[in-house]
Amino acid sequence: MRRYAATTAAALCLTATLAAPAASATGDGGDDGGWRPVDYPPVNYPAGERCDFPFRTEPLLDETMVKTVATYPDGSPKTELYKGALVVRVTNLTTGATYDADAGGRSIVRYAPDGGHTYYASGPFLVGFLEDQGNLPRGEYLIDGVYTFEFDAAGQRTVTWVGEKKLTDVCDQID
Numbered sequence: 001m002r003r004y005a006a007t008t009a010a011a012l013c014l015t016a017t018l019a020a021p022a023a024s025a026t027g028d029g030g031d032d033g034g035w036r037p038v039d040y041p042p043v044n045y046p047a048g049e050r051c052d053f054p055f056r057t058e059p060l061l062d063e064t065m066v067k068t069v070a071t072y073p074d075g076s077p078k079t080e081l082y083k084g085a086l087v088v089r090v091t092n093l094t095t096g097a098t099y100d101a102d103a104g105g106r107s108i109v110r111y112a113p114d115g116g117h118t119y120y121a122s123g124p125f126l127v128g129f130l131e132d133q134g135n136l137p138r139g140e141y142l143i144d145g146v147y148t149f150e151f152d153a154a155g156q157r158t159v160t161w162v163g164e165k166k167l168t169d170v171c172d173q174i175d
Contacts, residue, residue, distance in 0.1 A: 033067065034067045034068070034069075035065040035066070035067045035083075036065065036066060036067070037062075037063075037064065037065055037066075038062075038064040038065065038066050038082070038084075039062070040059045040062050040064065040086065040088070042056060042057065042058035042059070043056065043057050043058075044056045044093070045057075045128070045140075047094075049128075049130065049138075050128040050129065050130065050138060050139055050140045050171065051092075051139065051140055051170075051171035051174075051175070052171070052175070053092055053093070053094045053095075053171075053175070054092075054093040054094060055090055055091060055092050055093055055140070055171075055174065056090070056091045056093055057088050057089070057090050057126070057140075058088065058089050058091070059086065059087070059088050059089075060087045060088065060089050060100065061085055061086065061087040062084075062085075062086055062087075063084040063085040063086070063104075064082065064083070064084040064085075064086045064104065065082070065083055065084045066080050066081065066082050067080065067081045068080050069081060072113070076111070077109075077111055078110070078111055079108065079109065079110050079111070080108075080109045080111075081106075081107070081108055081109075082105075082106065082107045082108075082109065083106045084104055085104040086102075086103045086104040086126075087100055087101065087102055087103070087104070088100070088101045088103050088126050089101075090126075090140065090170050090173070090174055091174070092174040092175070095174070097173075097174040097175070098174060099170055099173040099174050101124070101126050101142045101168075101170060102124050102142075103124050103125055103126035103142065104123065104124065105121050105122055105123025105124045105125050105144070106121065106122050106123055107119045107120060107121035107122070107125070108120045108121075112153070114153040115153040116150070116151055116152045116153040117150075117151050118148055118149065118150045118151070119148065119149040119150075120148055121143075121146070121147055121148070121149060122145075122146050123144065124142055124143065124144045125142070125143045125144070125149065126140070126141070126142050126143075126170070127140075127141055127143060127149070127157070128140045128141070129141070129157060133155065133156060133157055134156050134157030134158050134159070135157070135158050135159060136157070136159060136167075139169055139170070139171050140169075140170040140171050141167055141168065141169060141170060142167070142168040142170055143159055143166070143167055144166035144167070144168070145161050145162070145163060145164055145165065145166040146161070146162040146163055147159055147160060147161045147162060148160045148162075
C-alpha cells in the first residue's frame with residue numbers, strides 16, 4: 001500500500017509540475033508568454049532501422065509549442081517546456097497501412113552541458129529506438145502515462161514510468 005501511495009503521490013506531483021507552468025504562461029492581452037511553435041516535418045525511415053519495413057511519420061495536426069525558461073551563460077537552453085496538440089500519421093510505405101498517433105503530451109526538458117537531456121513528461125510521446133539504443137527493443141513507440149525519458153550524450157535512451165506503463169508498438173499497428 002505504501003508503494004502504491006508513493007507512486008500515486010509522485011505521479012500527481014509530476015502532473016502538477018507539468019501543468020502549472022503551461023497554465024500560467026499564457027500571458028494576457030494577446031501576449032504569447034514566450035511560447036513559440038515547434039515544427040515537426042515529415043520523415044521517412046528505411047526498412048530495418050526501426051520497423052522491419054519502411055515507414056513515414058507525418059504530422060496531421062501540429063500545435064506543439066515550446067518555451068525556454070532557463071538558459072546557460074552561452075544562451076543555449078537549459079530548461080524548456082513543451083505543450084500542445086500533435087497528431088502524427090505513421091504509414092507503412094510497403095502496404096499503405098496507417099496509424100494516427102496522438103503524441104501531444106506535456107513535458108519539462110532539462111538539457112545537460114554534455115548534450116544529454118531528460119524529459120519529465122505526462123501524456124503521449126512518439127519516439128523510435130534503434131537496435132541496442134536503450135531499454136526498449138528496436139521499434140517505433142507511442143509512450144504514454146507519467147514518465148521520464150533520458151537521452152544520454154552517447155545517444156542511449158531510457159524510459160522510466162511512474163505508475164502504469166503505457167506503451168504502444170507502432171510497428172505492430174501498421175504491419
